[in-house]
Amino acid sequence: MEFWDLYHLHGGRVYNFLLRYLSNRDDAADLTGNIFLQAREKFSSLKNPDRAEAWLWAIARNLLKNYLRDRKPTTTLDETIEPVTTVPLNQNGHRVVKLKTALRRLDDAEREILLLREYQGMSYTELSTLLGGTVPAIKSRLFRARQHLKEAYFR
Numbered sequence: 001m002e003f004w005d006l007y008h009l010h011g012g013r014v015y016n017f018l019l020r021y022l023s024n025r026d027d028a029a030d031l032t033g034n035i036f037l038q039a040r041e042k043f044s045s046l047k048n049p050d051r052a053e054a055w056l057w058a059i060a061r062n063l064l065k066n067y068l069r070d071r072k073p074t075t076t077l078d079e080t081i082e083p084v085t086t087v088p089l090n091q092n093g094h095r096v097v098k099l100k101t102a103l104r105r106l107d108d109a110e111r112e113i114l115l116l117r118e119y120q121g122m123s124y125t126e127l128s129t130l131l132g133g134t135v136p137a138i139k140s141r142l143f144r145a146r147q148h149l150k151e152a153y154f155r
Contacts, residue, residue: 001049003040006056011036013120014060020115021064023100031067035060057130061112068108102152110145117142 014035018028039059046055103111113131116122124135131138 001052003043006039006043006052007036010053010056014056017060017115017120018064020103020119021111023104027067031063035063038063054126054129057116061130064112098153102149102155105152105155106145106148109141110148113138113141114145114149 011032015028015032018031019025022028022031035056039056042059046052103114106114113127116127116130122130124138127138127142128135131141133141
């Protein structure tokens with residue numbers, strides 16, 4: 001596997017994960033670029049091409065943690081301005097907004113595991129490799145995260 005194959009296969013998935021996690025297009029795009037820059041620099045050290053996806057997600061996860069630790073709290077334009085619309089949100093639009101709000105209320109670890117499982121479609125085995133822990137522990141963490149999401153959604 002060549003680096004550009006890795007980029008073309010997973011660039012969109014990494015960006016979409018970061019966009020859902022950060023709720024900010026510019027930050028998601030910047031961080032995606034940084035992830036692939038680091039991956040490009042370290043690509044020659046990849047020992048097993050069959051594990052390229054897990055290797056890439058480990059880089060993404062580490063850079064996301066660094067970003068979250070280093071960033072200063074800010075509010076986005078979306079959080080400060082009430083949307084102006086002449087057409088009321090339909091029921092599905094309301095549910096999407098409610099779900100995004102509930103996801104933001106979760107702690108970082110819960111949001112991460114839910115997004116990786118539900119939006120990126122990672123298996124329990126992939127999650128256990130990436131996040132550390134056994135498959136039963138991952139299932140337990142997902143169960144608790146789903147419970148907290150449900151509580152936050154109906155709050």
